[in-house]
Amino acid sequence: xxxxxxxxAEEFRLEIRAWLNEHLPEGWDEADHSMNDEERESFNxxxxxxLFSGGWICASWPTEYGGKGLSTMQAVVLNEEFARVGAPMxxxxxxxxxxxxxxxxxxxxEQKKEFLxxxxxxxxxxxxxxxxxxxxxxxxxxxxKAELDGDEWVINGQKVWTTQAQDADYVFLLARTxxxxxxxAGISYLLVPMDQEGVEIRxxxxxxxxxxxxxxFFSNARCPKDNxxxxxxxxxxxxxxxxxxERGTSATTSYRRFETxxxxxxxxxxxxxxxxxxxxxxxLAVAHTKVKLMQINGLRSLTAxxxxxxxxxxxxxxxxxxxxxxxxHRDVMELYLDxxxxxxxxxxxxxxxxxxxxxxxxxxxxxxxNGLQAAFFFSRSETIWGGTAEIQRNIVGERVLGLPKEPxxxx
Numbered sequence: 001x002x003x004x005x006x007x008x009a010e011e012f013r014l015e016i017r018a019w020l021n022e023h024l025p026e027g028w029d030e031a032d033h034s035m036n037d038e039e040r041e042s043f044n045x046x047x048x049x050x051l052f053s054g055g056w057i058c059a060s061w062p063t064e065y066g067g068k069g070l071s072t073m074q075a076v077v078l079n080e081e082f083a084r085v086g087a088p089m090x091x092x093x094x095x096x097x098x099x100x101x102x103x104x105x106x107x108x109x110e111q112k113k114e115f116l117x118x119x120x121x122x123x124x125x126x127x128x129x130x131x132x133x134x135x136x137x138x139x140x141x142x143x144x145k146a147e148l149d150g151d152e153w154v155i156n157g158q159k160v161w162t163t164q165a166q167d168a169d170y171v172f173l174l175a176r177t178x179x180x181x182x183x184x185a186g187i188s189y190l191l192v193p194m195d196q197e198g199v200e201i202r203x204x205x206x207x208x209x210x211x212x213x214x215x216x217f218f219s220n221a222r223c224p225k226d227n228x229x230x231x232x233x234x235x236x237x238x239x240x241x242x243x244x245x246e247r248g249t250s251a252t253t254s255y256r257r258f259e260t261x262x263x264x265x266x267x268x269x270x271x272x273x274x275x276x277x278x279x280x281x282x283x284l285a286v287a288h289t290k291v292k293l294m295q296i297n298g299l300r301s302l303t304a305x306x307x308x309x310x311x312x313x314x315x316x317x318x319x320x321x322x323x324x325x326x327x328x329h330r331d332v333m334e335l336y337l338d339x340x341x342x343x344x345x346x347x348x349x350x351x352x353x354x355x356x357x358x359x360x361x362x363x364x365x366x367x368x369x370n371g372l373q374a375a376f377f378f379s380r381s382e383t384i385w386g387g388t389a390e391i392q393r394n395i396v397g398e399r400v401l402g403l404p405k406e407p408x409x410x411x
Contacts (some may be wrong), residue, residue, distance in 0.1 A: 009073040016081040023050050029085055047088060048122050054084075056089060058096050058120050061104060065112060066120040072306060076252055081280035083253040094126035094164070095119040099172045099191075102242045106189075115170075115191065128171030129159040129216060130239065131385075140172070140183045140236065144218065146175035146190060151225045153177075153190060155198075155218045161385065165201050165214040168194050174235050187235035189242075192223040206377060214398070243386075252302055252359070255294035256323065261375060262287050262332060269339045283335050290328045297321055323392040326382040333376040345372070 005013075025043065027033045035043060051057045060075040061067025070078065082089040089098040100119040103111055118124035135142040144157025155175055165171065171192050178186035194201075198221035204213040230238035266284060269275040275284075301321070337344050347368055369377070383389045397403040 004028075009077050009199075012074050013077045013081060016078055019056075020055055020081065020085055020087060023054070024085065024087060028087070032290075049087065052121060057122065058090075058100060061100070061120070065104065072302075076302060079253045084257050092119070092122055092125050094168075094172075095122075095124060095127055098128065098242050098306075099126050099170075102172070102189075102238060103229060105241055106238050108226070110226065111191075111229065114168070124146060124170060125161050125164070125168045127165040127168035127171045127216075128242075129162060129171040131161050131191075132158060133160050139239070140187065142174055142176060142187065144173065144175045145187065146177050147180070148177075150226065152222045153192075153225060153227070155192060155221045155223065157192070157218050157364070159218075160214075160218045161204070162201075162214045162216045163212050165194070165216050166203060170194060171216070172229070174239055177235075178233050180374075181233070183296050184236045186233055187239075187308050188232055189229045189235035189238040191224055191229060192218075192221060193228040196221060198222065231331055252295070252298040254325070255298060258291050258294065258329065258332070261336075261372065262291055264372060265332070265336050265339055268336075272339075272341065272343075274341075280335075283338075287328070287332045287335060290332075294321070294325055294328075320392070320396055322387060323389050323396075326379075327389060329359065329375075329379045329382055333372070333379040336372050336376060340372075347373075 019037040019194070025033075025035070025039075048057070055068050056078065058066065059078060060070040060072075063069045068074075075388075079089070096119060100116060103115055106376045107115070115124065119126075130139060130142075133144050142157075144155065144159065146153040146155045148154075152174075155173075157175065159171075159173060162171070171194055173190055173192055174187050175184050175190055177188040180186070192199075198219045200217040200219070202215040204215060206213065229235075239359075265287075266275070269280060269284065290372075297320075331342060394406055398405055
C-alpha cells in the first residue's frame with residue numbers, strides 16, 4: 001500500500017485547490033457558512049457552468065470526448081480535493097459515473113457522439129433500471145423483456161428502487177432479449193427514453209418523507225434498435241462494468257461521509273454527557289477504528305489498481321468493503337440513537353435538503369428529519385442494495401477462500 005503520492009499528483013492538487021479557492025462562494029469552507037434560498041438557487045445554476053468551463057466534469061474521460069484525459073492518480077486527487085471542501089463535482093451521478101464510462105468502454109462511435117456530449121454538459125439526466133421485484137441480488141433472474149419490432153425495441157416489464165426516475169431523461173436498463181438461452185446469456189443493455197407513452201413512474205415514499213426511489217413500469221415502451229450498448233445479449237458483461245464504475249476513483253474519499261457523521265455523533269455525546277459513559281466511549285472508539293480501516297482499504301484498492309494487481313485477495317476488496325462499510329453504517333446509526341437518547345427521536349428540524357451540515361434537515365417539508373435521522377433510515381437499506389451482505393459473503397467464501405458454491409434450492 002502506497003501512502004505517498006507522486007510529486008506530479010501533489011502539483012496537480014495545488015492546481016485544483018487554487019481553482020476551488022477562486023470559484024467557490026466566499027466563506028464556503030467556514031463551519032457556519034450557509035446560503036439563503038436565493039443564493040442556493042443561484043449556486044445550483046452557476047456551479048455546473050463553472051465546473052464545465054473548468055473541465056472538471058468527467059475530467060478523466062479522453063480529450064477527444066470532452067474530458068481532460070486525467071490519469072488515475074490525477075482523478076483520485078481531484079476527488080479528494082472536492083471532497084475536502086464539500087464541493088459538488090458532477091452534473092448527474094448516473095450519467096457521469098456509471099453510464100457515461102460504460103458507453104466509453106462498450107459503446108459504438110455513434111452512441112458516443114449522441115450521448116456523451118449531453119452527459120458532459122449535464123443536459124441529459126439518467127436513472128438505472130437493473131433491479132426488479134424478483135431480481136435483486138439474483139439480478140440475472142430479471143424478467144423485463146425487449147422484443148425487436150422493425151427498427152425499435154419494444155419493452156415490457158417492471159423495475160424497482162429506481163433512483164431519480166422521476167427526473168430522468170433516459171434509463172439504462174437490462175432487458176431479456178433471448179429467453180431461450182441461459183439467464184446470464186440472454187440479456188441486453190439498452191438506453192431507453194423516459195418521456196414517452198408506455199413509461200409509468202410510481203414514487204416509493206420512504207418513512208422520512210423522501211421519495212427518490214421509484215417503481216417504473218414499461219408497457220410497450222420503445223427505443224431505437226441501435227441503442228443496445230456492447231452488443232446484443234452481452235448485457236451481463238456490460239452491466240458488470242457499470243457496477244465496477246460505481247466504486248471508481250472514490251476509493252480514497254468514500255470514508256469521509258462516515259467520518260463526518262461520526263464526528264457529529266461525538267459532538268452530541270460531548271454536549272449531553274454521554275461521552276462519560278465508558279461503554280459509549282468504547283463503541284465510539286470502535287467506530288473510529290473502523291472508519292480508519294475504510295481509509296486504509298481505500299488506499300489498498302488504489303495501490304492495487306495502479307499496480308494492476310491480480311491477487312484474488314485484493315480482487316475481493318470490493319465485496320469485503322461493501323460488506324464492511326454497510327454493516328458499520330447500520331451499527332453506528334444505532335449508536336447515534338443511543339447517544340442522542342429520546343431527543344434523537346423527535347422531529348425538531350427545519351427543511352433544507354441542500355445543506356452541507358451533517359445535521360441538516362431533509363425529507364419533506366412536513367417531515368423534517370435531521371441528517372443523522374435520515375442516515376439512520378437509509379442505513380437500513382445499505383446492506384441490501386448493490387449486493388446483499390449475504391451475497392458478498394458468498395463471493396468472499398467462493399472466490400477467495402475456495403469454499404464450495406452455495407447449494408441451490410431444490411426445484
